[in-house]
Amino acid sequence: MTEETGLRERKKQRTRQALSETAIELFLARGFDQVSVADVAAAVEVSKPTLFRYFPSKEDLVLHRIADHQGEAARVVRERAVEASPLAALRAHFHARLDAYDPVTGLCDNPAVLAFHDLVFTTPSLLARTVRYSERDEELLAAALYETGGDGGDEFMARLAAAQIVTVQVRLARGNWCRINGGVRAAEALPRAHAEADVAFDLLGGGVGAVYG
Template sequence: MGLRERKKQRTRQAISDAAISLFLQHGFDQVSVVDVAATAEVSKPTLFKYFPTKEDLVVHRFADHETVAGDIVRERRSGVSPLAALHQHFVDGLARRDPITGLNDEQEVLDFHGLVYSTPSLLTRVVQYQSRAEDALAQALAEAFDAGPADLTPRLLAGQVVAAQRILAAANWQRIVDGATADGSYPQAVADADHAFALLEWGLAGPSAARTA
């Protein structure tokens, strides 16, 4: 990354940090884009160059992960199935307390999560992000399976994977809201992830029944 690109990244991060700080202090709907631009010491046109909408100031953190699952499928090692690669990536995320897995009890992360899920317009954008992430994963799976345009398998599996990850993250988040720690919840979070991906792999019948079907 060149100097110009690094400068742009720093500016983008500074604008987002200023926005989120203001939103957490005063509420998303009570802060204007003009307020954010003034705090970040940039012009309004500059702000919109980096973030086309007010919601993007927050949900870009989700959007930045939009193609991750597809990339995991494309970059998996030889001999590793797409589902196994996605499973391992989620478990690795739990180990490093990636906020996207819901297993993170840092106050900044908790505050951010509360902001997003208590603001309808932000929540709507998160759902849109999840839909695009699903589309990106479906495309990668279609390539992996060499599936034709009429084959629903990649889209069906992508929808199930995205839903499973969302449910796992919500369960992890709820434990922390209820007073558990991320470290204390980690073993159960891993067990839940293993169970979820086993269901995706074998269904309710289980692996032995699937092998003999």
């Protein structure tokens, strides 16, 4: 199905990629708000309406990248080993991504990745949009949790748990990014990242009650 060998299709793919890459390049160089969509369109030698035919908004020029990770948590739960609990699978997965210095964990000092994260986190309109992605992620995770049946068929509980899990993962990533952004190398920050992840998943699993209850 990825073999739509038409010339037309190839051109579209190339235009789309050129738009996104050129846009991010310009945004990184001058800042998101200092580059207009007209600038991007001009740089790719495309008209403004055409740009919006490829990306519904200026923000999507940047954020379509992170859309690829949509549903990762849900997938982890679904594809976990039969003997593993959902939470244990998510925990193990997060630690594994940490060791791989996966950008999604925030623990990644690759200059390009860091600059990209910096762009997203320090541009209000971009940051606001990431929330929408988290919400979708949460929905998908809730569905996956519900399917496990551990809640005795309580859909509301699945949604609550999903919300908490996604929230915690976002906080973990933000914490890591902050330290990396403060100049710490990823390898140095790794132990603390693992420790915080343990704290977070312990809290998640054992409840806030043990501390503030």
